Amino acid sequence: MPPVTPNMPRVVLVEPDCDHARKIARVLVKEGFALTCARSGEEGLGTIEETMPDLVVACTELPGMSGGQLARRLRLDALTRNIPILMLTEDASPGVEREGLESGADAYISKSAHPDLMVLRMRALLREGPELLQVDEASRLRRSRIVIVNSPREDEDEEDVVEDVPETTLGELLWRDGHTVTSIERSDDLIEGGWLRGADSPDCLVLELGSGEEDLKFCRLLDARRQAVLEAGGIPFRTLGIVEASRFRRQSSGEFFEAGIDDLVPSDIALEALAMRIRTLAQRRMAQDEFRQQEIERQQNALTLEAARAKAEMAEALAQANMELARTNEQLLQAQSKLVQTAKMASLGELVAGIAHEINNPLAFTIAHADTVTRTLKRLQGVNASDEAMALTKKGMSRLESMKLGLQRIQNLVLSLRRFSRLDESSFQKVDVPAALDTALALLAHKLGPGIVVEKDLQAPAELVCQPAFLNQVVMNIISNAADALADMSADGDVVRGRIVIASRLENGRYEMSISDDGPGLPHELRTRIFDPFFTTKPVGTGTGLGLAIAYSVMEAHDGAIEVTDANLPGGHGIGACFRLSLPVRMTEEGPVATGRAA
Ligand SMILES: Nc1ncnc2c1ncn2[C@@H]1O[C@H](COP(=O)(O)OP(=O)(O)OP(=O)(O)O)[C@@H](O)[C@H]1O
Ligand SMILES: [Mg+2]
The missing domain is CATH 3.30.565.10 (Histidine kinase-like ATPase, C-terminal domain)
Structure with a gap:
């Protein structure tokens, strides 16, 4: 067995038949898959939960838990929900296939199919990418868009023409299933034009394929177109080919997978099983589309949040600036009132100095004269005078004392004024x-x-x-x-x-x-x-x-x-x-x- 490397796709094979399991294992290991085998659904579940593989290949008929039940269990668990499941069955009846696909399997292949075909189918499933979500309610509400591409009419006479594909009936069945179905004739012009990308692009293209080189070329052109959609950030449509039954069994149909087809069925497949496969492919595309939509929304939300945060920061900075402005303004007002006060003092100082000087001079001689008058009155009291003159002198003396008190207060005020104005x-x-x-x-x-x-x-x-x-x-x-x-x-x-x-x-x-x-x-x-x-x-x-x-x-x-x-x-x-x-x-x-x- 070649050594397992981290890049190898990891596969869990659930197959109770040892011979068949060995046969498949040989091919898968040779093809570069890292394989783990389980014999029953229960054992398989344990292995899957333990190894978290990239792909599960399970037989529908299992002892105990059936393949369908296993698929359902995997789809219920958030961790294993996205692992693609390929179902193997001995019975090609549409009922079994339907059960398998309805339980959540992604594709379906008969045990009798050539192992190479199985490998091609597995590679096609792995190619679809990891974001395979189960379709949620929103996606279910949208009708999936299916386009049936018929072979060109002039091919009708040719040998390999697919005559038994019941195209009208398939269209009707899909339409009843709730899909939007369009039926068109194949031409190279179909590849051009914008209808394969954009919001209304189809989810699944059902291609009626013959055996000519033209069919392969068409598949390759479609695949190139899908790549372009992918590179432009879109979710590419899925493709399912219906190939003539005998050619399908001749195993030469593998080249269609190499040309990029996602699923291939023989033209004699039961109509219901075919409709089931188409639905599965369409739903997976819708699920991816939904996932991308959610991702875009998430990014937009993140951007909005970022913008809101930036706005809040700006508002905070603005509030801060406003506060500083208010503080500066306050300081300015204080400085201004101080200036006004200083100017007021200066001019008042001059005025007060002038007034004090003017008052001081007359005050000085008034006080001096008051003293002289007091002395004079005292001398008058010593002179022998009439009673009336004595009484008048006494009255004058007492009024003079009051005047002196007043003069004293004026003198104090003048002193204060002079102090106020002559501080320097x-x-x-x-x-x-x-x-x-x-x-x-x-x-x-x-x-x-x-x-x-x-x-x-x-x-x-x-x-x-x-x-x-x-x-x-x-x-x-x-x-x-x-x-x-x-x-x-x-x-x-x-x-x-x-x-x-x-x-x-x-x-x-x-x-x-x-x-x-x-x-x-x-x-x-x-x-x-x-x-x-x-x-x-x-x-x-x-x-x-x-x-x-x-x-x-x-x-x-x-x-x-x-x-x-x-x-x-x-x-x-x-x-x-x-x-x-x-x-x-x-x-x-x-x-x-x-x-x-x-x-
Ligand atoms: N400690 C204080 N508590 C309450 N009020 C005060 C106090 N100090 C000053 N004031 C108020 O400030 C006013 C101005 O005081 P200021 O010393 O300039 O003048 P004044 O005391 O009224 O007169 P002057 O000091 O010239 O005799 C006072 O009249 C008083 O109303
Ligand atoms: Mg005072």
């Missing part, structure tokens, strides 16, 4: 931050009272080179504001209770300080306005609204920033406000030095 003039000095903070808290002690606890968490270096205004005005005003906010929260008469937390740290080249309280906090709508000069919520005469405006300018002069957020101190009374001050610093041997404009 103050120089940078080394400041001991904790000590400066203690001084500020001592100055504010009256405002803080006994109920307000001040906590300090100072982690930044103690010494900082900056404008003293940073601590004297900015920090002091923020602490003073926090004390006011806490006082607003407490009920009348109660001791003000609250907490102020001052924290500092050096981070990423910035000196950061935060001052938080647990007061009522700042509503969002006020946050953009509190840095405006003269913005205050305090009663008239209590606040000037300049504290945070000055703070903003001081921070500007340091190239730093001031912002307000919710404080949310743990265990605090209210949400509270948190003012964050951030100064860029460069580190020197002496410690951090603020890198402001004036530095």
Whole structure:
């Protein structure tokens, strides 16, 4: 026995007759098939499931499970469904053949047929390709298209003419079976034209064949046409030849298989058996067509899915870009409001400086004159005068004291205005931050009272080179504001209770300080306005609204920033406000030095 190689077609032969099995085996092995034999249907089933062959050749008459039952079992199993089955029978009666084909066999051959013919039939089955699906419901709904190609009429006189093919009757039978049947006369022109490919191409061509060279040539031309259809990605039609009975038995019909025919039957075959074979061939073509359709659909679905995925990715990228755009826009708006604020401060600074100067001069001599008037009135009291004059002098003195208080307030306001407008003039000095903070808290002690606890968490270096205004005005005003906010929260008469937390740290080249309280906090709508000069919520005469405006300018002069957020101190009374001050610093041997404009 020649060695089995992976490329050899693997065949399982199920044949109980040892002699016949040996005879067939000899031929098949010689022809290059890798053969496994089984003696019964049950044994055959086991071998098939184990070896998964390319083809099964089974006898119809088997002990126990019949060939038809075996074929049915194979067709029921998804794994073995696509293995082609060739049935062998001793009995050529159409009933047996019909049973074999109906059970799912693909082709049928008599045991008495020449072994070469069997080999040719096997090769034709293997040629059909692996995607042989059972016809599903969709395919069953479509009528198969059968074309009967009759020999040309002028051949009628010739010797080999097939006279006994009952063409009309076959057509009728197929038509009753539910096929679409067309009967045409053979001519070489048939090969041309588009009818053999495309959506309406026939499933099976039934060829009436004589013995002339013309018939073989026609078969070859048809086969070439099938190849072309295959190469163009289509499913080629099947061909079945009806050959004159005596020629079929003379075994010279093998050349038709070589010319590409799929199945060959003798002209004296029972009509029913012939119809059965045609149906089997047509159904296999339809099944392949269906499979290809499904494959195209699958590919289209995959493409649609891919397109949808790409679309989703694009949408995601777009959303991402939109988010970045929104973020940039937000930053732009912030930068813009900062610019507006800076410009506002600059122009206000000039205006305020002018007003302060104008007020300061008359204020200076008014205060000086007020002092002179006070001294004059005191001297008048020493002079012996009438009671009435004494009473008037006293009244004048008391009004003068009130005037002095008013003048004092004007003087303080002018001082604030001058500080606000002349920040650039103050120089940078080394400041001991904790000590400066203690001084500020001592100055504010009256405002803080006994109920307000001040906590300090100072982690930044103690010494900082900056404008003293940073601590004297900015920090002091923020602490003073926090004390006011806490006082607003407490009920009348109660001791003000609250907490102020001052924290500092050096981070990423910035000196950061935060001052938080647990007061009522700042509503969002006020946050953009509190840095405006003269913005205050305090009663008239209590606040000037300049504290945070000055703070903003001081921070500007340091190239730093001031912002307000919710404080949310743990265990605090209210949400509270948190003012964050951030100064860029460069580190020197002496410690951090603020890198402001004036530095
Ligand atoms: N810690 C805080 N909690 C609640 N509101 C605050 C706080 N700090 C400031 N504010 C609000 O910001 C406003 C502006 O403060 P700013 O210091 O500029 O002016 P002022 O304190 O009203 O007056 P001035 O400081 O000139 O005496 C205040 O009137 C107050 O409404
Ligand atoms: Mg204030």
